Amino acid sequence: MQVIAAGMKKFMEIQADTIVALGGGSVIDTAKGILYSMWQFSNAAGQEFKKPLFIAIPSTSGTGSEVTNFSVITAEGQKVVIVDEWMAPDIAILDSTCIQHVPQHVVADTGIDALVHAIEAYVSTEATDCTDALAEKAVELIFTNLKTLYNDVGNANARERIQKASCLAGMAFTNANLGINHSLAHALGATFHISHGRSNALLLSAVVEYNANLSSRDSRHVAEKYAKLAAVITLPARTYREGAINFIQAVKDLKKSLGIPKGIRELGIDQSKFENEVLNMAELALHDRCTPTNPRQPSREDLITIYQQSF
Structure with missing residues (x-):
């Protein structure tokens, strides 16, 4: 959750119109967590939140997170599963060279x-x-x-x-x-x-x-x-x-x-x-x-x- 909070802070500073998640499932899930939390935060404040373009590039072959609406977040020592269509990446790029040194x-x-x-x-x-x-x-x-x-x-x-x-x-x-x-x-x-x-x-x-x-x-x-x-x-x-x-x-x-x-x-x-x-x-x-x-x-x-x- 600390990483997500830091990501939200950076997102608000630069007002990004595109987010690229390059990494394994944890990296992509963290990006999902940032977007989901920003959306929830904006809704609670009565503000509109425009979802940025979300591009996911997996560097491992296992989670499938680049095409799912699932995110697993560790909070207070427990793994919490969030499921919401809103978190699904807009674009998934599969490049097998990203996993050649795994x-x-x-x-x-x-x-x-x-x-x-x-x-x-x-x-x-x-x-x-x-x-x-x-x-x-x-x-x-x-x-x-x-x-x-x-x-x-x-x-x-x-x-x-x-x-x-x-x-x-x-x-x-x-x-x-x-x-x-x-x-x-x-x-x-x-x-x-x-x-x-x-x-x-x-x-x-x-x-x-x-x-x-x-x-x-x-x-x-x-x-x-x-x-x-x-x-x-x-x-x-x-x-x-x-x-x-x-x-x-x-x-x-x-x-x-x-x-x-x-x-x-x-x-x-x-x-x-x-x-x-x-x-x-x-x-x-x-x-x-x-x-x-x-x-x-x-x-x-x-x-x-x-x-x-x-x-």
């Missing part, structure tokens, strides 16, 4: 973040045929190119395809919203100062298994959609169970190939400290803006279990 661990974290965006949009309660198409293509591009980019960030073709995948996933979730993977990640990241992409990656396997709910014969919809994603990445999916199981395993294999830790404990977080924070994190996740569109509505206890399984 460190390997950032490629992994942001790439999995984009994958989570696509998966959550695909099974969201607000998913449509259009968002499904965007999500399916994003998943295909990520599974085909992310490992290549991780091993060689100089690969221009892989860079361009992963950047496009991130953008497609962003367009999918800005229209279909997300789910508890993000809700849980927001609370985990803010509590233990873990990057957003890494938080999402650590929770992904447990969340997909929870939403698939393969132990229940009464609810097949989500498992069937995971099976469709398995087919998209050319895995066997003769039945919905086979497809869902293969997709869940594919997610685990991809994470392993990218050096993603198996669990939160591998980050050096003390288990007793983690357990002390679990209830509070679950409470925050339960009331997160992303939770209502999760395909399976969780209880507080469900969220605690997912955290524990991910530890």
Whole structure:
């Protein structure tokens, strides 16, 4: 919030007619926060605020923030999700040369973040045929190119395809919203100062298994959609169970190939400290803006279990 306040002050000093956000998701989200806060401030003062031209140029491939109406702001140690069409950039410029020097661990974290965006949009309660198409293509591009980019960030073709995948996933979730993977990640990241992409990656396997709910014969919809994603990445999916199981395993294999830790404990977080924070994190996740569109509505206890399984 301090950065946003400083940005508002500078904006008022120069009365800018154009804002350019060049950077990762946090940079673009900060620019959104400045614009949104200026708009709210002007409305409260009874003044008209003309939105400047907003240009977003991502320097990482993961958040999709250049095409979304979402902004995640850290305030008083908590990650607050703001969703408003007014914040969406007017122009998004995708230039894969901007990510040619990104460190390997950032490629992994942001790439999995984009994958989570696509998966959550695909099974969201607000998913449509259009968002499904965007999500399916994003998943295909990520599974085909992310490992290549991780091993060689100089690969221009892989860079361009992963950047496009991130953008497609962003367009999918800005229209279909997300789910508890993000809700849980927001609370985990803010509590233990873990990057957003890494938080999402650590929770992904447990969340997909929870939403698939393969132990229940009464609810097949989500498992069937995971099976469709398995087919998209050319895995066997003769039945919905086979497809869902293969997709869940594919997610685990991809994470392993990218050096993603198996669990939160591998980050050096003390288990007793983690357990002390679990209830509070679950409470925050339960009331997160992303939770209502999760395909399976969780209880507080469900969220605690997912955290524990991910530890």
